[in-house]
Amino acid sequence: MxxxxxxxxxxxxxxxxxxxxxxxxxxxxxxxxxxxxxxxxxxxxxxxxxxxxxxxxxxxxxxxxxxxxxxxxxxxxxxxxxxxxxxxxxxxxxxxxxxxxxxxxGGWFVWKPEQEGPVQLIGGGSGVVPLRAMLQAHTSSTTPVRLLYSVRRPTSVIYVDDLKELAAADDVHISLVYTREAPAGETRVGRIDADVIDRLTFTPADEPTTYVCGPTPFVETVADLLVAAGHDPARIRTERFGPTGG
Structure with missing residues (x-):
């Protein structure tokens, strides 16, 4: 029900x-x-x-x-x-x-299992938090989902075990990008750029609904990269956070 x-x-x-x-x-x-x-x-x-x-x-x-x-x-x-x-x-x-x-x-930055079409999640740091809720909600859906998660180093990854378990689903794909220090065997270190967007996210032709969450500079950069890649701005939803006194 x-x-x-x-x-x-x-x-x-x-x-x-x-x-x-x-x-x-x-x-x-x-x-x-x-x-x-x-x-x-x-x-x-x-x-x-x-x-x-x-x-x-x-x-x-x-x-x-x-x-x-x-x-x-x-x-x-x-x-x-x-x-x-x-x-x-x-x-x-x-x-x-x-x-x-x-x-x-909140009513804009939300995902419902009954929504149609692929879902692209992109998080920076603790911006992965609401995206994890979406991944959990996805267990009752067969919609293809991809998560692109940017962190400073392996020890900065939130939900290490949970993400491994969620990634076991056939229709869920999770990619991590390390900006300062990568784990052994990982050669790339750097921020999300046009090449990463091209390789690790759904294409504009897939018409995904994309959710981007993280610090304001991260969100603005990723949103600009998505639009430059040809994604429809109307299908990009953003949630950002900045200094508030903690």
Whole structure:
């Protein structure tokens, strides 16, 4: 049966941390139980709010890292040096702790299993988070999917084991590009360029819907490369993040 996320007025609610998993030296996944969770679409995000003992509040937006299956959701957070929120989420928060959040938010950068046509995912760094949710949601679809994931070095890869498991599907292809240090046996080191787009993504003739997520300069560069390669700008959806105080 097709499931549809329920739209309702957004309000802050308290979730409980069920588990935490270290992904890299600076990122970890937080598993949350949200009792009144209305459901979400792959690609949506939530607002997280922390309140200090003196009443000071700080909030940040984080992509949902998991497909909707229950009242449990996952967030993967990368710590920003001197940030107000992310260091606490990555290094302090523990199972059993409460966490205030609001969501789901967003309706443009989303993918639904019933969508037709190939899906191209391109992520830079922690920009892979909402794309991982799309890959999880894809398990109920036979649509061809490709993920092009740009990271600095092998130790920067988020979801190492998860990506290997997802790539085992016949209609999923995952490629990694290393910008600073490649693993043994990998000769190319560098950013995504026109050659990478040509070799590792769907062609314009395939008419894919493309989702690009990452830091603003990364997203703008990749979007320009896609358009220059002949992709329809109307089929390119972008989600970008930049300095916000962490």
């Amino acid at each position: 097709e499931r549809t996320a329920v739209r309702r007025r957004l309000s802050w609610q308290v979730a409980t941390v069920v588990d935490v998993r270290r992904e890299t030296a600076t990122a970890r996944t937080i598993v949350l139980d949200v009792p009144d969770w209305p459901g979400h679409l792959a690609g949506q995000h939530v607002d997280v709010r922390l309140t200090a003992p003196d009443g000071y509040r700080a909030s940040r937006s984080y992509s949902i890292a998991s497909a909707w299956t229950s009242t449990t959701i996952e967030l993967t957070v990368e710590s920003v040096p001197d940030g107000e929120v992310s260091p606490y989420l990555v290094d302090v928060l523990k199972p059993g702790d409460p966490l205030e959040l609001r969501g789901p938010v």
